[in-house]
Amino acid sequence: MSIQRPLIELLLRWQVKGKFKKNPDVQLLRPIMKQMEPRVSKLPKDITAEPLLLGGVPAEKLTAPEPRQEAAFLYIHGGGFVGGSPLTHRPLTRRLARDIGIPVYAIDYRLAPEHKYPAGLDDCVAAYMGLLDMGIAPSAILVGGDSAGGNLTLTLALRLKAEGLPQPAGLVCLSPATDMTGSGASRHENAESDALFVAEMMDSLEAVYCPGGDEKDPFLSPLFGDLAGLAPTFIQVGEKEMLRDDSTLMADALQKAGVETTIEVWPKVWHVWQLNADMLPEAREAIAHIVAFARRRLG
Secondary structure, three states: OOHHHHHHHHHHHHHHHHHHHHHHOOOHHHHHHHHHHHHHHHOOOEEEEEEEEEEEEEEEEEEEOOOOOOOOEEEEEOOOOOOOOOOOOOHHHHHHHHHHHOOEEEEOOOOOOOOOOOHHHHHHHHHHHHHOOOOOOOOHHHEEEOOOOHHHHHHHHHHHHHOOOOOOOOOEEEEEEEEOOOOOOOOHHOOOOOOOOOHHHHHHHHHHHHHOOOOOOOOOOHHHOOOOOOOOOEEEEEEOOOHHHHHHHOOOOOHHHHOOOEEEEOOOOOOHHHOOOOOHHHHHHHHHHHHHHHHHHHH
């Protein structure tokens, strides 16, 4: 492990977990992530960002020099369904655009509590359809996301299946939230080792995102969905995070449904550590694994 890892973890515990200990409300993620934007959104000279509407959904198209325009990576940011933006995730998305060599379309889907379920999921479906309308073949599209965006990645795939629409070439899920019931033991076993969150924060999510919803609705908790026929899936998660079992149980369910699935459980890292790629070697290594999966799926 790198020397940077423990230093960054200490900083995160102070800046993020400390706030959630005082006020365990998922809605704190919005101001926390908004404060990140000026620091993390700067782009290197070889990456361009173009604002556009994708199926009517605001998005930015990130490209490196000489991209394969006939392919696309649809990226769905995390943030507890209440925060985050394409800007907060540029340390990851710009690397995907450069290293895979295809445009990355990072969407700015509607957030709760102003826009509750299924608004965000509807936006993801519309954005995917927007790529198809551009003439991009499903076999040349990757869909990925982290945390809440990982949930939306999987529920998008389930919606496509339910509506008889083609699956993408592959799914990339980084520490996805897959189980609104919180049945995984890691939700409590890792409450102290998780560098960012507290268990009570997880309990505040349902009232904000899907009040009165069925926790086992597959479009809220993809863990309980009919997963047969979903696209090959690549999952990364930290061993110490509370959402670890959301990933491990999901990978097991996908494999039992016959879906080609790869899961990596990384030691000593935190929730969506890939966003710290500007400082953390482990994040850059994890992104290299994502890139390898993407290249395999795109042939």
